Amino acid sequence: MTILLFTTLNEKAFVPLAQKLTNNVQGITSLQRIGIGLVFSIAAIVGAAVVKKQRREIDLEFFIKEAPDRMKSMNTWLFLSTVSMGFFMSSLLVSIIDHVMKKSWLRSNLNKGKLNNFY
Structure with missing residues (x-):
C-alpha cells in the first residue's frame, strides 16, 4: 500500500516539479536519486537509534526505580x-x-x- 501511494505521489507531484526546476526530462539524475535514497536511509537509521536509546533508558529506569x-x-x-x-x-x-x-x-x-x- 505504501509503495503504491509513494509511487503515485512521485509520478504525479515530485517528477513534474523536478522537471520544471532542473529542465531535465527525467527530473533528477540517477546519481541524485541515489543520493536522496542515502539521505532517507541515514535519517531512518538515526531515527531508529533515537528510539532505541529512549527505549533502553526507559527499561533501565524501570529496572532500577520501579x-x-x-x-x-x-x-x-x-x-x-x-x-x-x-x-x-x-x-x-x-x-x-x-x-x-x-x-x-x-x-x-x-x-x-x-x-x-x-x-
Missing part, C-alpha cells in the same frame, strides 16, 4: 543476560560464517584479519 526491592537483582540479571546473549549470538554467527567460508578470514592477529567485512 521494580520492587526483591526483584532488583533479578531485573539486573535479566538485563545483563540479554545483553550478553546478544554478544554470544554475534560471536556464534561470526564463527559459523568463518567455518562455512572456504578461506578463513579470521586471524589470530586482528590487524591482519578481515572481521570488518562482517560488520
